[in-house]
Amino acid sequence: MSAMAELLAFQRQTEALAQVMGRLSWDQETVMPQGAVEQRGEELAALEAVLHGRRVDPRVAEWLAASNPETEAEQAHVRLIRRAYDRATKVPADLSAAIVRTTALAHGQWARARASEDVASFLPVLSEILSLRQQEAAALSGGGDAYDALLQDYEPGMTGAALDEMFGVLRPRLVALRAAVAESGHDPVPLKGVFPKAQQLALSEELARAFGYDFNRGRIDEAVHPFSSGSGHDVRITTRVDEAEPFGCFYSTIHEVGHACYEQNIAPDLTLSALGQGVSMGVHESQSRIYENQLARSRAFTCWLYGRMRDRFGALNVQGEEAFHAAVNRVAPGHIRTEADEVHYNLHILMRFDLERAMLAGDLAVPDLEAAWNDRFLADFGVAVDKPSNGVLQDVHWSAGLIGYFPTYSLGNVYAGCLHQALRRDLPDLDAALATGDPSPALDWLRDRLQRHGGMRPPRETIEHATGAPVGVEPLLEYLDTKFGEIYGF
Amino acid sequence: MSAMAELLAFQRQTEALAQVMGRLSWDQETVMPQGAVEQRGEELAALEAVLHGRRVDPRVAEWLAASNPETEAEQAHVRLIRRAYDRATKVPADLSAAIVRTTALAHGQWARARASEDVASFLPVLSEILSLRQQEAAALSGGGDAYDALLQDYEPGMTGAALDEMFGVLRPRLVALRAAVAESGHDPVPLKGVFPKAQQLALSEELARAFGYDFNRGRIDEAVHPFSSGSGHDVRITTRVDEAEPFGCFYSTIHEVGHACYEQNIAPDLTLSALGQGVSMGVHESQSRIYENQLARSRAFTCWLYGRMRDRFGALNVQGEEAFHAAVNRVAPGHIRTEADEVHYNLHILMRFDLERAMLAGDLAVPDLEAAWNDRFLADFGVAVDKPSNGVLQDVHWSAGLIGYFPTYSLGNVYAGCLHQALRRDLPDLDAALATGDPSPALDWLRDRLQRHGGMRPPRETIEHATGAPVGVEPLLEYLDTKFGEIYGF
Incomplete structure (x- = not known):
């Protein structure tokens, strides 16, 4: 076998083992017995040790050195495998182990601190995590920017400076949009009632099918936090149900279907290769958000959904297609990121990006984090934070060591905006299809232009290849x- | 770290990875999407390659050579780890791979042959499997008996000659018992009716709890073939439901609970070690069979079950405790092993043992297998085989390469007989508890005498330690x- 063939065969086994890791995570969040938690920790650790051993296997470096990539695909394989190898070998094993150990403990401390509204009790472990990630960034960056080094795990090729430039334009415009909505004097009637669980799950499944989710290669279960898991021929999603608020179920299902369809639609010949997954968190989020927002929250699609909901649940308190569309898209100021509407969502992210970047750079001390959070929230949202669980303690990310992850959510929205502009240009009759509950012209466009290519191109190039235009906000x-101007009349 | 400590730490990771393999199998049989089959094959193969690499890792031999086991437990660890290492290193890698490849293909060929009642189409691949297993046995046995070499995978320490001696006593006595039942003129009224699935599953769960299954460390799902999966803190079982025949659901649940409780009750300090699983297939089957038969099919327990079934399902066509007990234990001649009653079951196994042993030794040619099967069936069961799916093609085992596995079923029944005799001696009031639906005195006895010790002693010693008497039929x-003399009046 050539070095290239050996490299790809080795990588294929690694990818298969990474899929096994994904199956264990799915199992843990959906069906695992409670009492299995500790043993599962050992099972995951043993498999992680195997994966780490493969990532730093010296043969990978030898094969990479001896490989002579010829096609575009071979070059992409080599680029991604080399990046993963460099990343894995740059960080000392004891530092990696300390991060795993500390974040495992931190999860419980964060959950307890949030439950008891006690920020101070979380700060020591947050400081420790920050210090460990700073050390990791130093090992990875070779003297370059620390935040940029961490960002590469989630959005290869992106920099803090480039995000700063985009978010610097977004923030004042979003603050102004929020203010315009608040000052419009309009407040759509929210949907109220009791929406039985079985009916919600049935309509949720119908929506998943409409948005192209292949149940032959996936399944939907319930979990506390909706997620999508797996690549290739086994991509599972979860959803959640609140009988008083059905949009949560429907739109989180469609969101996860966006993630899952990206994985399911990658070309089969890329399965179980370095190119066989979504290329970055930002591009992934662009798919989930365009499915959920630009398509499923469009006026045309909500007209169809209004009819389906009346078929399933009978008469609604919200009357008429316009009122229903406004209810789906109702802007409501709130403290919690995961419940935010399209106007507020990115303001949540931009704040977290600035705060975590300042902490990592040493410009914001951990004991000052809560005050900085609360000041910024008041400035951008016009509302004070009432308690830490509605403020700095609301998200799990920092306790998990995820620094550099948050901005990919907003980047995903920016990418979704670019993709939506391009597909509307190419599909002038899309609304006619959406109004019959059929998003397939848009799904076909996304699959053909973007999803099927997997990791063939770097993230930004992936978007620009699909749209034919530079990325912008x-x-x-x-x-x-x-x-929102149409809905709120300004 | 001492060599012993390194050996045990390495083994712990191997056991954790073996548990991961078990989770994948559970997933495949219960929740996996259909379209994931091929990709799952690659995931399993990648993990199997990791496990194989650990089993033949030269460091294991070094640690074994340098270890100085002091306690009984350390000696047991070393014995089991050495056996696994010797087994894995004796068989050439290409032979192991050929067995995996051939049996993977054979499964589909067997299923098609069975569906079309076409024995001839299955014989070529059966010959190939037999030849591969003969080569493997030669590699393992070092000139010793081929069948004994294969038997060690399922029942360490057992020999074909020892089984021959036991089964030689069993067979004529079982044939005589079968004849006595047939000639008694009695035929209990079988249970008839429609028993709704939800009610069957609810009573099935109640029975699982009564038999000590810990739902905090397990769960019950439906699957085509009931099974138990996993060790330690995550031991899951499956059951099946036929609305016309509820005993199948109840007794297969209790059977699997017997397997699962053996795993759940092993002492926690043995978890994720070589001693942390049931010690052999035969001992495992002794637990499932004593739960299912000697306990749950006893007169005392069926009296209680009669009441619970009337509570759940209303009036039954079978009236009275005696008639119900007879219906549960009804002896019915039939072709299919998995549906056989306690009188016929071991006759099925003894036949398979003799046939596979003769094939492996070269005393029975594969093309003559069907005729040998049919002759033997007529001799032992007094009934002719009507079609291959009711005869030589009924079981999956040979297509999976499992030669040496069948006799452990009957050995499990022999062991269960020994255990039952001993626990009845120690628990003279057991029937009073069973009559209230409470088998816990027997379960406590089994846990304390046998289950908690895991792999500490070899199989036969495990039984003899529990009973204080030599194993016998x-x-x-x-x-x-x-x-059956009481039920059939002879």
């Missing part, structure tokens, strides 16, 4: 201004 | 003669 802002 | 035969 303007399409997202125009979409938001137009949509 | 007489207790099983006395139990069967007494029980």
Whole structure:
């Protein structure tokens, strides 16, 4: 076998083992017996040790050195495998182990601190995590920017400076949009009632099918936090049900279907290779968000959904297609990121990005984090934080050591804006299909232009290849201004 | 770290990875999407390659050579780890791979042959499997008996000659018992009716709890073939439901609970070690069979079950405790092993043992297998085989390469007979508890005497330690003669 063939065969086994890791996570969140938690920890650790051993296997370096990639695909394979090898070998094993150990403990401390509204009790472990990630960033960056080094795990090729530039344009426009909505004097009637669980799950499944989810290669279960798991021919999603609030179930299902379809639609010849997954967190989020927002929260699609909901649940307190569309897209100020509407969502993210970047750089001391959070929240949202569980303690990410992850959520929205502008240009009759509950023209466009290519191109190039235009924030802002201007009458 | 400590730490990771393999199998049989089959094959193969690499890791031999086991437990660890290492290193890798490849293909060929009643189409691959297993046996045995070499995978320490001696006593006595039942003129009224699935599953769960299954460390799902999966703190079982025949659901649940409780009750300090699983297939089967038969099919327990079934399902066509007990234990001649009653079951196994042993030795040619099967069936069961799916094609085992596995079923029944005799001696009031639906005195006895010790002693010693008496077939035969003599009046 050539070095290239050996490299790809070795990588294929590694990818298969990484899929096994994903199956264990799915199992843990959905069906695992409670009492298995500790033993599962050992099972995961043993498999992680195997994966780590493969990532730093010296043969990978030898094969990489001896490989002579010829096609575009071979070059992409080599690029991604080399990046993973460099990353894995740069960080000392004891530092990696300390991060795993500390974040495992931190999860419980964060959960207890949040439950007891006690920020101070969480700060020591947060400081420790920050210090460990700073050391890791130093090992990875070779003297370069620390935040950029961490960002590469989630969004290869992206930099803090580039995000700063985009978010610097987004933030004032979103603050202004929020203010315009608040000052419009409009407040759509929210949906109220009791929506039985079985009916919600049935409509949720119907929506998943409509959005192209292949049940032959997936399944839907319930879990506390909705997620999508796996690649290739086994991509499972979860959803959640609140009988008083059915949109949560429907739109989180469609969101996860966006993630899952990206994985399911990658070309089969890329399965179990370095190119066989979504290329970055940002591009992944662009798929989940365009499915959920630009498509499923569009006026045309909500008209169809209004009819389906009346078929399933009988008469609603919200009357008429316009009122229903406004209820789906109702803007409501709130403290919690995961419950935020399209206007507020990115303001949550931009704040976290600035705070974590300042902490990592040493410009914001951990004991000052809560005050900085509360000041910024008041400035951007016009509302004070009432308690830490509604503020700095609301998200799990920092306790898990995820620094550099948050901005990919907003980047995903920016990408979704670009993709939506391009597909609307190419599909002038899309609304006619959406109004019959059929998003397939848009899904076909996304599959053909973006999803099937997996990791063939770097993230930004992936978007630009699909749209034929440079990435920018303007399409997202125009979409938001137009949509909410129409709903709120400004 | 000492060599012993390194050996045990390495083994712990191997056991954790073996548990991961078990989780994947559970997933495949219960929740995996259909379309994931091929990709799952690659995931399993990648993990199997990791496990194989650990089993033949030269460091294991070094640690074994340098270890100085002091306690009984350390000696047991070393004995089991050495056996696994010797086994894994004796068989050439290409032979192991050929067995995996051939049996994977053979499964589909067997299923198609069975569906089309076409024995001839299955014989070529059966010959190939036999040849591969003969080569493997030669590699393992070092000139010793081929069948004994294969038997060690399922029942360490057992020999074909020792089985021959036991089964030589069993067979004529079982044939005589079968004839006595047939000639008794009695035929209990079988249970008839429609028993709704939800009610069957609810009573099935109640029975699982009564038999000590810990739902905090397990769960019950439905699957085509009931099974138990996993060790330690995550031991899951499956059951099946036929609305016309509820005993299948109840007794297969209790059977699997017997397997699962053996795993759940092993002492926690043995978890994820070489001693942390049931010690052999035969001892495992002794637990499932004593739960299912000697306990749950006893007169005392069926009296209680009669009441619970009337509570759940209303009036039954079978009236009275005696008639119900007879219906549960009804002896019915039939072709299919998995549906056989206690009188016929071991006759099925003894036949398979003799046939596979003769094939492996070269005394029975594969093309003559069907005729040999049919002759033997007529001799032992007094009924002719009507079609291959009711005869030589009924079991999956040979297509999976499992030669040496069948006799452990009957050995499990022999062991269960020994255990039952001993626990009845120690628990004279057991029937009073069973009559209230409470088998816990017997379960406590089994946990304390046998289950908690895991792999500490070899299989036969495990049984003899529990009973304080040598293993023999007489207790099983006395139990069967007494029980069926009472029911059938001879």
